Amino acid sequence: MPSYRQRSRPLTIITVSGVALIILFYLLSTSRSSSEVRVRPPPAAGGAKSISHYPMNGLTSSWQPLARQEHVLILTPITRFYEEYWNNLINLNYPHELIDLGFILPRGREANQAIQRLDEAVNALQTGPKKNRFASVSILRQDFDSPFSQSEKDRHALSSQKERRAAMARARNSLYTTTINAGISWILWLDADIVETPASLIQDMASHNKAIIVANCYQRYVDHGESKIRPYDFNTWQDSEAAAKMAQNMGDDEVIFEGYAEMATHRTLLASMRGAGKDINEEVPVDGVGATALLVKAEVHRDGAMFPSFPFFHLLESEGFAKMAKRLGYQAYGLPNYLVYHYNE
Amino acid sequence: MSFIMNGNPFPHPSQPFIISPHRFQNRSKSQILRRIPARRVILLACSLAALLFFFFPTISSLASASLSSSIFRDDPLITTVHHYDLAHSQGTGRGWEREERVLMCIPLRDAAPHLPLFFSHLRNLTYPHSLIDMAFLVSDSKDETLLLLNTLLERTQADKDPYMRFGRIEIFEKDFGQVVGQGFSDRHGFDAQGPRRKLMARARNWLLSASLRPEHSWVYWRDVDVEIAPSTIIEDLMRHNKDVIVPNIWRPLPDWLGGEQPYDLNSWQESETALQLAQTLDEDSVIVEGYPEFATWRPHLAYLRDPYGDPDFEMEIDGVGGVSILAKARVFRSGAHFPAFSFERHAETEGFGKMCKRMGLSVVGLPHYVIWHMYEPSVDDMRYMGEMIQARLRKEKEQQEKAKETKDDNDRMAEAAAIAKAEMEAVKKKALSSTSGESPLQEAGKESDSLEMYDNPEYFLDSVKAAEVRAAKQVAREIEQARRDAEKKAKEEQEATKNGRKFSSESKKEKKVIIAKDA
Structure with missing residues (x-):
């Protein structure tokens, strides 16, 4: 056994000296880092370049956004990336140099796939021909976990609506508060599953010169080999007495959702107001809006209208947004005959 | 083996x-x-x-890096695309060590006189300046706020010490149209409160939405008219690691008004009485705190101050005041804002507190951590101060009169003015000796149109003494005016009597001529 001990000695020496070195280095490095490296981040560049002026008095959001070269911010919360959505976005014929894009993604594996595909698409576009490039693209990842799984059935179950819509509201708020800058005139909320819109969507909707305006969201489907359309988004509606009465008997934290048999609100839905062949420019005042394709004057958001993640007059998210905007003095309008199409799973 | x-x-x-x-x-x-x-x-x-x-x-x-965020990085070759993981800007209690960026939001309106003092506060901030971005909103200003702000900012950003320079600075200009004047009495009258608060809320929301970026972890709201605040205030508030936190705001007063007073009554805890009151009001009305019209019986942060209390003592509150708010950026990102409408019968910062509570966020006040707002004398205060100074002058004059009763009226007037001047100088000197005297002394009272006037040390005085100086000046000006009036009057009288004599002598002459003609 003594021979064994002798043989292992060089190793012990190496280990001990290694540990000693680490301790020594640690002692030296902490005293250095605490005094300068950690406590003091590098100084700012400063200079006149760091000061910028934004005169916002002349900022307009008019019925002729093109003539006035008004900037538009397109915002999209995105969980799944659809090629059709992207192609439709690129095909919008409003000048791309006047458009900023903002995306927000949840955390999680499914979203990581979406990020990768979105990144590829964005990078390809922004390095491609100049006239196709957008002014800027911000891709955000939200700082909280979304409680919902995204299967179609789960998504629409009444029990999970409150949580799901609240998380969606937070995501939307995170997106717009950090991406609106002083030059933006209009904000277009365009959902990631809107796969078909007219190419002149922005000009068409802005020409109505309303603070908040929403298109009618339908879905294409195939029935017995025949292509048909059906209403999809039920969040745009005119209020009803039944709903008002329902709200009166509710506790502060209860929410009314649209489109569920458990809650018969008898509201007039935008989706049901469509008449085939009718005037595409017809507009109707609405009390709740869906955010699938929603054009908003920037001042509405700047004044403070946001997507409530808590029951605001028993409404959540985009429906609550319309209510809050109304309290700030902005009326929302819907376009019953102007259609955009939702992805069909 | x-x-x-x-x-x-x-x-x-x-x-x-x-x-x-x-x-x-x-x-x-x-x-x-x-x-x-x-x-x-x-x-x-x-x-x-x-x-x-x-x-x-x-x-x-x-x-x-290669493990976690290989898919969430900016490509250095594509300048128009940016990735931000908001989880990196959530805000922690030790932001200065983790290099968390703070957005400082400063709403301004006719604030030129306060800016030099405010910039001295900025310079003293101990939070690493390079981590502070600043956003100013200049609205409805008729004075040279914008010009002065720019000058002071350029000076700051070109500072010889690079650690004194701040990060990105943005100045927004937007007029909202003014419902009420900015005078103390205008601003604090009861009827003006509802619309005024809603307007200020809009201004705050515009400022925040235009300036908040994904990389900001904290937002610090600060009014410019703060006189005394610890230079470590950002760290002091941040350490508590709360979603929204405010210090206690007091203001100094002249001795004859009691020396000091709670200033910001908008930080309070909800009370049963107030909740009942809220239910009796219609949906669009706004409860404002601190007016006898609304007796809410709420515990106010301001009144709970103990000068010897623990400055780290926390108190849960429901409404917050806007003088100095530190909030995590994620509060605003999740949608909380300053309601420009009646939210649960409250608007602006009080509504903000209410909304945060509704969203389940922590809202905290520090009753024993005090910062001092400026003293702005009301019209009544100014008049009273003027009267006090005049009374003192009268007394001195009487004493002197007793000594030399033979003095001429005009001389006495001149002497009074001289005394007033001396008085003014004395007050000023006393006031100046109590400040650090860091700025070059210039001839006070010379009011030119240029920005030079803001190098006037008077703006660095403490506000109570500054008010006294102003009152003394006013008195001196009145006395000077009275002397001039008296002189003018005397001259006119002299002229009149001279003319009168002339006239009478001429008429005598005429009479003589007539008599001569007759003769």
Whole structure:
């Protein structure tokens, strides 16, 4: 056994000296880092370049956004990336140099796939021909976990609506508060599953010169080999007495959702107001809006209208947004005959 | 293992028994390693790896980056695309060590007189300046706020000490149209409160939405008319690691008004009385705190101050005041804002507090951590101060009159003015001696149109003394005016009497002429 001990000695020496070195280095490095490296981040560049002026008095959001070269911010919360959505976005014929894009993604594996595909698409576009490039693209990842799984059935179950819509509201708020800058005139909320819109969507909707305006969201489907359309988004509606009465008997934290048999609100839905062949420019005042394709004057958001993640007059998210905007003095309008199409799973 | 390799002690029966492996063999070198237990090898490898990390810390960051966020990074070649993980800007209690960016939001309206003092506060902030971005909103200003702001900012950003320079600075200009004037009495009248608060809420929301970026972890709201605040205020509030936190706001007063007073009554805890009151009001009305019209019986943060209390003592509150608010950026990102409508019967900062509570966020006030707002004398206060000074002057004049009763009226007037001037100088000197005197002394009272006037040390005085100086000046000006009026009057009288004499002598002459003609 003594021979064994002798043989292992060089190793012990190496280990001990290694540990000693680490301790020594640690002692030296902490005293250095605490005094300068950690406590003091590098100084700012400063200079006149760091000061910028934004005169916002002349900022307009008019019925002729093109003539006035008004900037538009397109915002999209995105969980799944659809090629059709992207192609439709690129095909919008409003000048791309006047458009900023903002995306927000949840955390999680499914979203990581979406990020990768979105990144590829964005990078390809922004390095491609100049006239196709957008002014800027911000891709955000939200700082909280979304409680919902995204299967179609789960998504629409009444029990999970409150949580799901609240998380969606937070995501939307995170997106717009950090991406609106002083030059933006209009904000277009365009959902990631809107796969078909007219190419002149922005000009068409802005020409109505309303603070908040929403298109009618339908879905294409195939029935017995025949292509048909059906209403999809039920969040745009005119209020009803039944709903008002329902709200009166509710506790502060209860929410009314649209489109569920458990809650018969008898509201007039935008989706049901469509008449085939009718005037595409017809507009109707609405009390709740869906955010699938929603054009908003920037001042509405700047004044403070946001997507409530808590029951605001028993409404959540985009429906609550319309209510809050109304309290700030902005009326929302819907376009019953102007259609955009939702992805069909 | 090892003896199988040394030879074959259990040979197969079919093979002949071989004895040769049992003779002495030299150990090969590799056998030393084999003798070392596996544990030791692992230990050695670990310590080597640890050593590597210690000497080359960049290795670790490379490793982690490639593991976690390879898909969420900016391509340096594409300048128009940016990725932000909001989880990196959530805000923690030790932001200055983790290099968390703070957005400082400062709403301004006709604020030129307060700016020099405000910039001295900024300079003193101990939070690393490069981590502070600033956003100013200049609205409805008729004075030279914008011009002065720009001058002071350029000076700051060109500071010789690079650590004094701040990060990105943005100035927004937007007029909202003014419902009420900015005078103290205008601003604090009861009827003006509802619309005024809603307007200020809009201004705050415009400022925030235009300036908040994904990389901001904290937002610090600060009014410019703060007179005294600790230079460590950002860290002091941040340490509590709350979603929204405010200090206590008091203001100094002249001695004859009691010396000091709670200023910001908008930080309060909800009370039953107030909740009942809220239910009786219609949906669009706004409860404002601190007016006898609304007796809410709420515990106010301001009144709970103990000068010797623990400055770190926390109190849960429901409404917050806007003089100095530190909030995590994620509060605003999740949608909380300053309601420009009646939210649960409240607007602006009080509504903000209510909304945060509704969203389940922590809203906290520090009753014993005090910052001091400026004293702005009301019209009544100014008049009273003027009267006090005049009374003192009168007294002195009477004493002097007793000494020399033979003085002429005009002389006495001149003397009064001289005394007033001396009085003013004395007050000013006294006030100046109490400040640090860091700015160059210039002739006070010379009011030119240029920005030079803001180098006037008067703006660095403490506000109570500044008010006294102003009152003294006013008195001096009145006396001077009175003297001039008196002089003018005297001159006119002299002229009049001269003319009168002339006239009478002329008429005599005429009479004489007439008499002569007759003769």
